[in-house]
Amino acid sequence: MRDFDGKIVLVTGASTGLGAAIAVGAATRGAKAVIINYAKSAAEAEATAEAVRAAGAEAVLAQGDVGDDAACRAIVEAAALFGRIDALANNAGVTKFAPNHGDLDALSRADFEHIFAVNLIGPFQMIRAARTLLEASDRASVLMTSSIAGVTGIGSSVAYAASKGALNTMTLSLARALAPKIRVNALCPGFIDTTWFSKSLPAAIVDRVRQGTIETTPLQAASTAEDVADAGLFLLSDAARHVTGETLLVDAGLHLGYAPLVAR
Template identity: 70%
Template structure:
């Protein structure tokens, strides 16, 4: 992507304290963004590290704490962009999971797990778009929304059944809102596969993560375990002027993992 794709953009990234959210925030700053609103739920110290990285790229960093599962917090997060008069790009990156990788063990998850995951991964993204809608429509070009979905929602795999289901719902919602919010707002989604970030360390022992990384490298057509920066580049593309005629799309960014699954082989 050419330098300057985000020249003078105002960008809001939820879940931006670490991992993919941080990588997106830094990438848009590197591409010329004027301001990056950095949302975090709990990790204030890590969010400050993200802010420092963003400002080192020349953008103004604005930190705002809030849980996207809470509608009042979503309105507070969006309001952080009001001094700039607009939001050019919203990255709905905040997400949570419950680690229960044996999908056949139906007692490993509960109705509460489903509700907690949907509250952040689906309802939270909806509430953020609703809270930011007026600012997304206020700019000189259509506002762009990029939802972080997952290959789990496409293939029914991943950390747990509730997680895969929530990401499938987010992908469907992306299509619905792309239709409903056009022509003033574009809505797209990325579906990453394995991302080599500390996120997995929250629910898995290091030995298992290492095995997963090695298995990913061995099994993917591109022989790679994606980094946050690898995925961020694709997310940023979907919010950039380069994709100005793209809406309602789901971009699988998994180094080709999905190619090994027969139902997807004929897509």
């Protein structure tokens, strides 16, 4: 597939996991250049850059926390030399693990503010900073990495689920506001078997979650980053040129077990 031929792609949170898979996937599909944003993981971001170059695309590293507006503008500036951005993947995200949603003391105001700053305000700031370069493209697209948590109210914490639910709503608002020049869609993964979990939780818990996912999802699968990235790349590509304001659940069918979604 060469559905990204000549495209300029910017991916936030691209040092590992889903972001890295999207960045490398775009390069493999013909992207001219991929701007790889990362907040702290310089060595891992460079590894992603090497994989992007090996796939035939130019790789540009751009450090910055998307929760900071000035950093968002600096990240976008890394793409300015190309004169446009064809695809923006707002993938950067954070959480605080507080899986007992009934424990209201597990999260502080500061936790909420940090999670919303990165997961919700960050994507808004990135789109605002990139708008001129996106509009310079013939067919610009934006992908929001949301979560099944934002649809079902499950997940690592109440704050995380709330931030993703708000991101889904913002996707609708911006899809209307930025059309026809820019498409905006959201991807809602379920469990993704990446280091995002293993760095934050004990191995035994991660193993239990992985096995539970395999046993309870209709497709009996624990998704890899590449499994989910393919769906994200579809929404970013011209193959989805008539798709905007869509929320695509990519969770091996996990959502089918939640009553409010059975008749969705």
